[in-house]
Amino acid sequence: DAKTTQPTSMDCAEGRAANLPCNHSTISGNEYVYWYRQIHSQGPQYIIHGLKNNETNEMASLIITEDRKSSTLILPHATLRDTAVYYCIVSAPNTGNQFYFGTGTSLTVIP
Amino acid sequence: GAVVSQHPSWVICKSGTSVKIECRSLDFQATTMFWYRQFPKQSLMLMATSNEGSKATYEQGVEKDKFLINHASLTLSTLTVTSAHPEDSSFYICSAEPRGAGGSDTQYFGPGTRLTVL
Numbered sequence: 520d521a522k523t524t525q526p527t528s529m530d531c532a533e534g535r536a537a538n539l540p541c542n543h544s545t546i547s548g549n550e551y552v553y554w555y556r557q558i559h560s561q562g563p564q565y566i567i568h569g570l571k572n573n574e575t576n577e578m579a580s581l582i583i584t585e586d587r588k589s590s591t592l593i594l595p596h597a598t599l600r601d602t603a604v605y606y607c608i609v610s611a612p613n614t615g616n617q618f619y620f621g622t623g624t625s626l627t628v629i630p
Numbered sequence: 631g632a633v634v635s636q637h638p639s640w641v642i643c644k645s646g647t648s649v650k651i652e653c654r655s656l657d658f659q660a661t662t663m664f665w666y667r668q669f670p671k672q673s674l675m676l677m678a679t680s681n682e683g684s685k686a687t688y689e690q691g692v693e694k695d696k697f698l699i700n701h702a703s704l705t706l707s708t709l710t711v712t713s714a715h716p717e718d719s720s721f722y723i724c725s726a727e728p729r730g731a732g733g734s735d736t737q738y739f740g741p742g743t744r745l746t747v748l
Contacts, residue, residue: 521673555739560721560744561741562634568736606674618674618676618725621673622673
């Protein structure tokens, strides 16, 4: 079963930052937080992941709270192509690394 | 880098026939591959974990005799849906975990295969 909860849907104005929250209050010490997104009828696309520290790459930033019970994915300047379902997943590489997807957040970027 | 392909991208078959779906890691070796199924307007559901050279581990409720998984090499895993029925119609997606990824083992997903059973 998924160990994460996310809002069902969110809207964001084009050009503005999109902040997508995720709760993972039962996360274990060895579990990473992964973010993927899925555009309709395609396979999920990797965005970013982290363990404890905040992370940034060319696509997004990941902010993990100090207690690791929640995180936020930030898309700094949302474009129409960022409209997708965003999934937050917690998984431990040393115990099989199975991904159990929750319902995700459907992000709509509005012109 | 980290490209995963699936073949075919879509398939239509008659009820009772078997369908094989291939998943390939194109530019890396994958110790572990995973198979998922996704019904319309639903999330991805993990079906099984496949390790190269060993038997797949199936999630609870997934029939291993119906969904045959073979992971014969570090770049190829196959899923065979045996005696397919209309209720097996779904979007099947694989993912691959790079060998020796160390630390965090990011999964890279294929584009998916749309199966329609008539």
